[in-house]
Amino acid sequence: MPELPEVETIARDLRRLIVGARVSGVSSNWPRTLRSHDPETFSAVLVGRQIESVGRRGKQLLIALGSSHRDPAPAVLTVHLKMTGQLFVVPAGTLGDRHVHLVLALDDGRELQFRDMRKFGRIGLYRRDPATGLPVAGEAAGVLASGDEPLSDGFTARRLAELLSRRWGRIKTLLMNQDFLAGVGNIYADEALWRSRIHPLRDAHMLRPADARRLHAALQSVLAEAVERRGSSVDDYTAPEGDGSMQEHLDVYQRAGQPCHRCGRQVRRIVVGGRSTHYCGWCQRLPAGQKPGVPAEPAPPVRRGPRWTEFSGEAALGRTREEEAAVADRQRRLAATRKSAATRRAAARSSGAHVAAPSAVPSAAPSAAPSGASSEGIA
Ligand SMILES: [Zn+2]
Numbered sequence: 102m103p104e105l106p107e108v109e110t111i112a113r114d115l116r117r118l119i120v121g122a123r124v125s126g127v128s129s130n131w132p133r134t135l136r137s138h139d140p141e142t143f144s145a146v147l148v149g150r151q152i153e154s155v156g157r158r159g160k161q162l163l164i165a166l167g168s169s170h171r172d173p174a175p176a177v178l179t180v181h182l183k184m185t186g187q188l189f190v191v192p193a194g195t196l197g198d199r200h201v202h203l204v205l206a207l208d209d210g211r212e213l214q215f216r217d218m219r220k221f222g223r224i225g226l227y228r229r230d231p232a233t234g235l236p237v238a239g240e241a242a243g244v245l246a247s248g249d250e251p252l253s254d255g256f257t258a259r260r261l262a263e264l265l266s267r268r269w270g271r272i273k274t275l276l277m278n279q280d281f282l283a284g285v286g287n288i289y290a291d292e293a294l295w296r297s298r299i300h301p302l303r304d305a306h307m308l309r310p311a312d313a314r315r316l317h318a319a320l321q322s323v324l325a326e327a328v329e330r331r332g333s334s335v336d337d338y339t340a341p342e343g344d345g346s347m348q349e350h351l352d353v354y355q356r357a358g359q360p361c362h363r364c365g366r367q368v369r370r371i372v373v374g375g376r377s378t379h380y381c382g383w384c385q386r387l388p389a390g391q392k393p394g395v396p397a398e399p400a401p402p403v404r405r406g407p408r409w410t411e412f413s414g415e416a417a418l419g420r421t422r423e424e425e426a427a428v429a430d431r432q433r434r435l436a437a438t439r440k441s442a443a444t445r446r447a448a449a450r451s452s453g454a455h456v457a458a459p460s461a462v463p464s465a466a467p468s469a470a471p472s473g474a475s476s477e478g479i480a
Contacts, residue, residue: 102160102182102183102286102287102336103160103186103332103338104160104284104285104287104288104332105251105252105283105285106289106328106332106333106345106347107338107340107345108157108160109328109332110328110331111182111188111340112155114340114341115162115164115188115190115341116155117342118190118341119152119155119190119211119213120152120154120155121152122152122207122208122209122211123149123150123152123207124147124148124149124151124152124166124206125149125207127140127144127204127205128204129143129144129202130203131203131217134202134215134217134220134222134223134224135203135224135225135226136179136224136225136244137225137226137227137241138226145171146169146176147166147169147178147205147226149169150166150168150169150176151166152164152165152166153175156234158250159245159246159283159284160182160246160283160284161179161244161246162178162179162180162182162188163178163179163180163234163235164178164180166178166229174228175228175231176229177227177228177235177236178224178225179223179225179227179236179245180215180222180224181222181223182217183217183222183223184221184222184336184337185217185221185336185337186216186217187215187216187217187338187339187438187442188213188214188216189213189214189216189445189446190211190213190449191211191212191448191449192210192211192212192448192452193206193207193211193212195212195214195445195448195449198216200216200441201214201215202215202216202220203215214445218337218434225241225244227241246279246280246283246284247279247280247283248281248282249264249281249282250283251282251320251321251324252324256321258313258314258318261313261316262310262313262314265306265308268281268305269304269306270304270305271302271303272294272299272302272303272304272316273290273291273294273301273302273374273376273378274373274374276290276293277374285320287354287377287378288333288335289324291353291354292319292352292353292354293316293319293323294319294380295352295353295380295381295384296322296323296352297312297316297319298315298384298386299316300380300385300386300387301373302371303391304391307388307391326347327347330345330347330350331343331344331345331346331347332345332347333347333348334346334348335354336435339439341446342446343446344439353379353380354379355377355379356368357369357370357379358370361381361383363381363384364381364383366381366382366383366384368381
Protein backbone atom coordinates (compact mmCIF):
# COMPACT_ATOMS: atom_id res chain seq x y z
CA MET A 102 0.00 0.00 0.00
CA PRO A 103 1.33 3.46 -0.85
CA GLU A 104 2.59 5.17 2.31
CA LEU A 105 3.53 8.78 3.03
CA PRO A 106 6.41 9.07 0.50
CA GLU A 107 4.43 7.44 -2.31
CA VAL A 108 1.30 9.54 -1.74
CA GLU A 109 3.40 12.69 -1.37
CA THR A 110 5.02 11.91 -4.75
CA ILE A 111 1.62 11.47 -6.40
CA ALA A 112 0.42 14.75 -4.84
CA ARG A 113 3.46 16.63 -6.19
CA ASP A 114 3.05 15.13 -9.68
CA LEU A 115 -0.66 15.96 -9.75
CA ARG A 116 -0.01 19.49 -8.51
CA ARG A 117 2.10 20.12 -11.62
CA LEU A 118 -0.38 18.40 -13.92
CA ILE A 119 -3.94 19.31 -12.95
CA VAL A 120 -4.06 22.46 -10.79
CA GLY A 121 -6.06 25.07 -12.69
CA ALA A 122 -8.07 22.56 -14.72
CA ARG A 123 -11.83 22.35 -14.30
CA VAL A 124 -13.80 19.11 -13.96
CA SER A 125 -16.15 18.88 -16.94
CA GLY A 126 -17.51 15.36 -16.55
CA VAL A 127 -17.43 12.24 -14.40
CA SER A 128 -17.89 8.59 -15.26
CA SER A 129 -17.65 5.70 -12.86
CA ASN A 130 -18.42 2.01 -12.99
CA TRP A 131 -17.88 0.83 -9.42
CA PRO A 132 -20.14 2.69 -6.97
CA ARG A 133 -18.27 1.42 -3.90
CA THR A 134 -15.23 3.46 -4.92
CA LEU A 135 -17.28 6.52 -3.96
CA ARG A 136 -17.41 6.96 -0.19
CA SER A 137 -19.70 9.93 0.08
CA HIS A 138 -22.26 9.86 -2.75
CA ASP A 139 -24.02 7.68 -5.26
CA PRO A 140 -22.49 8.08 -8.74
CA GLU A 141 -25.09 10.56 -10.07
CA THR A 142 -24.92 12.87 -7.06
CA PHE A 143 -21.13 12.62 -7.01
CA SER A 144 -21.02 13.77 -10.60
CA ALA A 145 -23.57 16.57 -10.07
CA VAL A 146 -21.68 17.93 -7.05
CA LEU A 147 -18.26 17.68 -8.70
CA VAL A 148 -18.76 18.92 -12.26
CA GLY A 149 -17.88 22.57 -12.91
CA ARG A 150 -15.38 22.91 -10.06
CA GLN A 151 -11.83 24.05 -10.68
CA ILE A 152 -8.92 22.16 -9.11
CA GLU A 153 -7.17 24.63 -6.81
CA SER A 154 -4.48 22.55 -5.11
CA VAL A 155 -3.37 19.02 -4.33
CA GLY A 156 -2.20 18.06 -0.86
CA ARG A 157 -1.84 15.06 1.40
CA ARG A 158 -2.92 13.99 4.88
CA GLY A 159 -1.40 10.68 6.03
CA LYS A 160 -1.84 8.21 3.18
CA GLN A 161 -4.62 10.16 1.48
CA LEU A 162 -4.60 12.76 -1.27
CA LEU A 163 -6.60 15.93 -0.79
CA ILE A 164 -7.68 17.59 -4.03
CA ALA A 165 -9.07 21.06 -3.24
CA LEU A 166 -11.83 22.32 -5.52
CA GLY A 167 -13.45 25.73 -5.99
CA SER A 168 -17.15 26.49 -6.18
CA SER A 169 -19.47 25.34 -8.93
CA HIS A 170 -22.40 27.15 -10.55
CA ARG A 171 -24.83 25.21 -8.39
CA ASP A 172 -22.85 25.37 -5.14
CA PRO A 173 -20.76 28.33 -3.91
CA ALA A 174 -19.07 26.29 -1.17
CA PRO A 175 -15.52 25.05 -1.86
CA ALA A 176 -15.06 21.28 -1.84
CA VAL A 177 -12.35 18.68 -1.36
CA LEU A 178 -11.85 15.21 -2.76
CA THR A 179 -10.20 12.67 -0.46
CA VAL A 180 -8.47 9.87 -2.35
CA HIS A 181 -7.33 6.75 -0.52
CA LEU A 182 -5.45 4.49 -2.94
CA LYS A 183 -5.41 1.53 -0.51
CA MET A 184 -3.72 -1.56 -2.01
CA THR A 185 -3.70 -1.02 -5.77
CA GLY A 186 -5.09 2.44 -6.59
CA GLN A 187 -3.29 4.44 -9.28
CA LEU A 188 -3.88 7.83 -10.88
CA PHE A 189 -3.03 8.80 -14.45
CA VAL A 190 -3.46 12.04 -16.37
CA VAL A 191 -4.08 11.18 -20.00
CA PRO A 192 -5.57 12.74 -23.15
CA ALA A 193 -9.37 12.48 -23.24
CA GLY A 194 -10.49 9.29 -24.92
CA THR A 195 -7.41 7.27 -23.92
CA LEU A 196 -8.79 3.78 -23.58
CA GLY A 197 -8.83 2.64 -19.97
CA ASP A 198 -8.51 -1.06 -19.20
CA ARG A 199 -11.15 -2.88 -17.17
CA HIS A 200 -9.49 -1.76 -13.92
CA VAL A 201 -10.18 1.93 -14.52
CA HIS A 202 -13.17 2.65 -12.25
CA LEU A 203 -13.44 6.43 -12.23
CA VAL A 204 -12.65 9.05 -14.85
CA LEU A 205 -12.76 12.81 -14.27
CA ALA A 206 -12.88 14.64 -17.60
CA LEU A 207 -11.01 17.96 -17.48
CA ASP A 208 -11.96 21.02 -19.52
CA ASP A 209 -8.54 21.15 -21.22
CA GLY A 210 -8.92 17.94 -23.19
CA ARG A 211 -7.36 15.59 -20.65
CA GLU A 212 -8.75 13.26 -18.03
CA LEU A 213 -7.76 11.96 -14.62
CA GLN A 214 -8.15 8.18 -14.54
CA PHE A 215 -8.39 6.21 -11.31
CA ARG A 216 -7.27 2.62 -11.86
CA ASP A 217 -7.74 0.11 -9.05
CA MET A 218 -7.27 -3.60 -9.63
CA ARG A 219 -8.39 -4.77 -6.18
CA LYS A 220 -11.11 -2.11 -5.82
CA PHE A 221 -10.29 -1.22 -2.20
CA GLY A 222 -9.57 2.42 -3.05
CA ARG A 223 -12.04 5.01 -1.76
CA ILE A 224 -12.81 8.53 -2.94
CA GLY A 225 -14.90 10.99 -0.94
CA LEU A 226 -16.25 14.44 -1.84
CA TYR A 227 -16.93 16.90 0.97
CA ARG A 228 -17.44 20.59 1.62
CA ARG A 229 -14.06 22.13 2.42
CA ASP A 230 -13.14 24.27 5.39
CA PRO A 231 -11.13 27.07 3.71
CA ALA A 232 -9.08 27.61 6.87
CA THR A 233 -7.74 24.07 7.14
CA GLY A 234 -8.19 22.71 3.61
CA LEU A 235 -9.83 19.67 5.20
CA PRO A 236 -13.45 18.48 5.02
CA VAL A 237 -15.68 20.65 7.22
CA ALA A 238 -16.04 19.33 10.75
CA GLY A 239 -18.25 16.27 10.99
CA GLU A 240 -18.54 15.64 7.23
CA ALA A 241 -15.81 13.05 6.91
CA ALA A 242 -15.66 11.61 10.42
CA GLY A 243 -13.16 8.77 10.59
CA VAL A 244 -12.04 9.19 6.97
CA LEU A 245 -8.76 10.99 7.63
CA ALA A 246 -5.97 9.85 9.93
CA SER A 247 -5.78 11.69 13.24
CA GLY A 248 -2.15 10.88 14.08
CA ASP A 249 0.80 13.28 13.88
CA GLU A 250 2.42 13.98 10.50
CA PRO A 251 5.95 12.59 11.00
CA LEU A 252 7.58 15.20 8.73
CA SER A 253 5.82 18.17 10.32
CA ASP A 254 7.63 20.73 12.48
CA GLY A 255 5.53 19.83 15.50
CA PHE A 256 6.65 16.21 15.43
CA THR A 257 9.78 16.41 17.58
CA ALA A 258 11.73 13.69 19.39
CA ARG A 259 10.23 14.95 22.64
CA ARG A 260 6.74 14.70 21.16
CA LEU A 261 7.36 11.09 20.03
CA ALA A 262 8.74 10.11 23.46
CA GLU A 263 5.65 11.62 25.07
CA LEU A 264 3.29 9.77 22.71
CA LEU A 265 5.13 6.48 23.25
CA SER A 266 5.05 6.75 27.01
CA ARG A 267 1.24 6.66 26.95
CA ARG A 268 0.89 3.61 24.73
CA TRP A 269 1.02 -0.09 25.48
CA GLY A 270 1.60 -2.55 22.67
CA ARG A 271 4.15 -3.61 20.11
CA ILE A 272 6.08 -0.73 18.59
CA LYS A 273 5.70 -2.10 15.04
CA THR A 274 1.90 -2.24 15.31
CA LEU A 275 1.78 1.19 16.92
CA LEU A 276 3.86 2.85 14.18
CA MET A 277 1.36 1.63 11.58
CA ASN A 278 -1.63 2.93 13.55
CA GLN A 279 -2.83 5.97 11.55
CA ASP A 280 -4.25 7.59 14.66
CA PHE A 281 -0.78 7.45 16.23
CA LEU A 282 1.36 8.47 13.27
CA ALA A 283 -0.18 9.39 9.91
CA GLY A 284 1.35 7.93 6.76
CA VAL A 285 3.64 5.19 8.09
CA GLY A 286 2.86 1.65 6.92
CA ASN A 287 4.63 -1.68 6.69
CA ILE A 288 7.62 -0.62 4.57
CA TYR A 289 8.73 2.44 6.51
CA ALA A 290 7.88 1.02 9.95
CA ASP A 291 10.29 -1.89 9.27
CA GLU A 292 12.94 0.43 7.82
CA ALA A 293 12.74 3.00 10.64
CA LEU A 294 12.97 0.26 13.29
CA TRP A 295 16.03 -1.23 11.57
CA ARG A 296 17.70 2.19 11.29
CA SER A 297 17.08 2.87 14.97
CA ARG A 298 18.03 -0.72 16.03
CA ILE A 299 14.70 -1.28 17.77
CA HIS A 300 13.15 -4.77 17.74
CA PRO A 301 9.63 -4.65 16.20
CA LEU A 302 8.14 -6.50 19.19
CA ARG A 303 9.40 -4.04 21.82
CA ASP A 304 6.69 -2.63 24.06
CA ALA A 305 6.15 1.04 23.17
CA HIS A 306 6.06 2.32 26.72
CA MET A 307 9.26 0.43 27.62
CA LEU A 308 11.34 2.36 25.09
CA ARG A 309 13.92 4.63 26.72
CA PRO A 310 14.31 8.32 25.81
CA ALA A 311 17.40 7.43 23.77
CA ASP A 312 15.38 4.83 21.81
CA ALA A 313 12.70 7.43 21.09
CA ARG A 314 15.31 9.91 19.89
CA ARG A 315 16.85 7.34 17.51
CA LEU A 316 13.42 6.26 16.29
CA HIS A 317 12.39 9.85 15.64
CA ALA A 318 15.56 10.53 13.64
CA ALA A 319 15.13 7.26 11.72
CA LEU A 320 11.49 7.95 10.84
CA GLN A 321 12.28 11.42 9.55
CA SER A 322 15.37 10.35 7.62
CA VAL A 323 13.84 7.31 5.94
CA LEU A 324 10.63 9.15 5.00
CA ALA A 325 12.50 12.20 3.66
CA GLU A 326 14.88 10.00 1.67
CA ALA A 327 11.93 8.04 0.23
CA VAL A 328 10.14 11.26 -0.80
CA GLU A 329 13.38 12.33 -2.49
CA ARG A 330 13.47 9.02 -4.41
CA ARG A 331 9.76 9.22 -5.39
CA GLY A 332 8.76 6.35 -3.09
CA SER A 333 9.19 2.58 -3.25
CA SER A 334 7.74 0.97 -6.37
CA VAL A 335 6.91 -2.36 -4.81
CA ASP A 336 3.53 -4.00 -5.40
CA ASP A 337 1.29 -1.77 -7.52
CA TYR A 338 2.59 1.68 -6.70
CA THR A 339 3.36 4.04 -9.53
CA ALA A 340 2.91 7.82 -9.76
CA PRO A 341 1.50 9.91 -12.64
CA GLU A 342 5.01 10.85 -13.77
CA GLY A 343 6.74 7.54 -13.16
CA ASP A 344 7.96 5.00 -10.61
CA GLY A 345 10.09 5.60 -7.56
CA SER A 346 13.50 4.11 -6.80
CA MET A 347 13.47 3.78 -2.99
CA GLN A 348 12.88 0.01 -3.33
CA GLU A 349 16.55 -0.26 -4.36
CA HIS A 350 17.63 1.38 -1.11
CA LEU A 351 15.58 -0.50 1.49
CA ASP A 352 17.57 -2.26 4.20
CA VAL A 353 15.17 -4.94 5.48
CA TYR A 354 11.73 -4.73 3.84
CA GLN A 355 11.20 -7.87 1.71
CA ARG A 356 14.87 -8.81 2.19
CA ALA A 357 14.34 -11.90 4.40
CA GLY A 358 17.28 -14.28 4.11
CA GLN A 359 19.59 -11.66 2.61
CA PRO A 360 22.50 -10.17 4.58
CA CYS A 361 21.86 -7.26 6.94
CA HIS A 362 23.49 -4.13 5.52
CA ARG A 363 24.98 -3.41 8.95
CA CYS A 364 26.20 -6.75 10.35
CA GLY A 365 25.96 -9.20 7.45
CA ARG A 366 23.68 -11.64 9.29
CA GLN A 367 20.49 -12.77 7.60
CA VAL A 368 17.44 -10.50 7.73
CA ARG A 369 14.59 -12.30 9.48
CA ARG A 370 10.88 -12.22 8.84
CA ILE A 371 8.06 -12.64 11.37
CA VAL A 372 4.36 -11.84 11.29
CA VAL A 373 3.16 -9.08 13.64
CA GLY A 374 -0.50 -8.14 13.68
CA GLY A 375 -1.01 -10.09 10.46
CA ARG A 376 1.72 -8.16 8.64
CA SER A 377 5.10 -9.39 7.43
CA THR A 378 7.79 -7.81 9.53
CA HIS A 379 11.45 -7.73 8.53
CA TYR A 380 14.32 -7.12 10.94
CA CYS A 381 17.83 -8.13 11.92
CA GLY A 382 17.86 -10.29 15.04
CA TRP A 383 21.41 -9.22 15.81
CA CYS A 384 21.08 -5.46 15.35
CA GLN A 385 17.57 -5.25 16.82
CA ARG A 386 17.44 -6.98 20.21
CA LEU A 387 14.45 -7.88 22.34
CA PRO A 388 15.18 -7.22 26.06
CA ALA A 389 15.45 -10.44 28.12
CA GLY A 390 12.24 -9.68 30.02
CA GLN A 391 10.36 -9.39 26.78
CA LYS A 392 11.58 -12.53 24.99
CA PRO A 393 8.68 -14.48 23.50
CA GLY A 394 7.16 -16.75 26.12
CA VAL A 395 8.82 -14.94 29.04
CA PRO A 396 6.26 -12.84 30.94
CA ALA A 397 7.35 -9.26 31.47
CA GLU A 398 7.87 -8.00 35.05
CA PRO A 399 5.67 -6.41 36.21
CA ALA A 400 2.91 -8.05 34.16
CA PRO A 401 1.54 -5.65 31.54
CA PRO A 402 -2.20 -5.05 31.17
CA VAL A 403 -4.12 -7.45 28.97
CA ARG A 404 -3.26 -6.66 25.37
CA ARG A 405 -6.24 -6.27 23.10
CA GLY A 406 -4.28 -5.56 19.93
CA PRO A 407 -3.49 -8.02 17.18
CA ARG A 408 -1.68 -11.19 18.14
CA TRP A 409 1.70 -12.02 16.72
CA THR A 410 3.16 -15.33 15.70
CA GLU A 411 6.66 -16.29 14.85
CA PHE A 412 7.42 -18.65 12.02
CA SER A 413 9.95 -21.34 12.71
CA GLY A 414 12.19 -23.14 10.25
CA GLU A 415 12.39 -22.08 6.64
CA ALA A 416 9.75 -19.37 6.84
CA ALA A 417 11.72 -17.28 9.33
CA LEU A 418 14.47 -16.90 6.74
CA GLY A 419 12.93 -16.42 3.36
CA ARG A 420 9.58 -17.75 2.28
CA THR A 421 7.49 -20.91 2.32
CA ARG A 422 6.54 -22.57 -0.96
CA GLU A 423 3.00 -21.08 -0.77
CA GLU A 424 4.48 -17.65 -0.25
CA GLU A 425 6.84 -18.12 -3.18
CA ALA A 426 3.81 -18.90 -5.35
CA ALA A 427 1.99 -15.83 -4.02
CA VAL A 428 5.01 -13.66 -4.73
CA ALA A 429 5.33 -15.04 -8.28
CA ASP A 430 1.65 -14.31 -8.82
CA ARG A 431 2.05 -10.78 -7.51
CA GLN A 432 5.02 -10.22 -9.79
CA ARG A 433 3.03 -11.32 -12.83
CA ARG A 434 0.27 -8.90 -11.84
CA LEU A 435 2.87 -6.21 -11.27
CA ALA A 436 4.37 -6.70 -14.74
CA ALA A 437 0.91 -6.21 -16.28
CA THR A 438 0.34 -3.11 -14.16
CA ARG A 439 3.70 -1.60 -15.10
CA LYS A 440 3.07 -2.23 -18.77
CA SER A 441 -0.33 -0.58 -18.55
CA ALA A 442 1.11 2.41 -16.67
CA ALA A 443 3.94 2.82 -19.17
CA THR A 444 1.48 2.68 -22.06
CA ARG A 445 -0.63 5.41 -20.46
CA ARG A 446 2.34 7.64 -19.81
CA ALA A 447 3.59 7.13 -23.34
CA ALA A 448 0.16 8.12 -24.67
CA ALA A 449 0.16 11.19 -22.44
CA ARG A 450 3.68 12.18 -23.53
CA SER A 451 3.10 11.76 -27.22
CA SER A 452 0.06 14.00 -27.00
CA GLY A 453 1.77 16.58 -24.81
CA ALA A 454 -0.68 16.00 -21.96
CA HIS A 455 2.17 16.04 -19.48
CA VAL A 456 3.83 19.35 -18.93
CA ALA A 457 6.81 17.81 -17.14
CA ALA A 458 10.05 16.90 -18.89
CA PRO A 459 10.15 13.35 -20.27
CA SER A 460 13.33 12.76 -18.26
CA ALA A 461 11.11 12.46 -15.19
CA VAL A 462 9.84 9.15 -16.54
CA PRO A 463 12.12 6.26 -15.59
CA SER A 464 12.93 3.00 -17.27
CA ALA A 465 9.49 1.40 -17.28
CA ALA A 466 8.83 2.81 -20.73
CA PRO A 467 10.95 0.53 -22.96
CA SER A 468 8.73 -2.46 -22.21
CA ALA A 469 5.69 -0.48 -23.32
CA ALA A 470 4.02 -2.71 -25.85
CA PRO A 471 0.88 -1.80 -27.76
CA SER A 472 -1.83 -1.10 -25.24
CA GLY A 473 -2.89 -4.23 -23.41
CA ALA A 474 -6.13 -2.49 -22.60
CA SER A 475 -9.23 -4.55 -23.08
CA SER A 476 -12.39 -3.40 -24.81
CA GLU A 477 -14.14 -3.27 -21.46
CA GLY A 478 -12.68 0.18 -20.79
CA ILE A 479 -15.05 2.92 -19.85
CA ALA A 480 -13.29 5.79 -21.54
ZN1 LIG B 1 22.24 -6.64 11.44
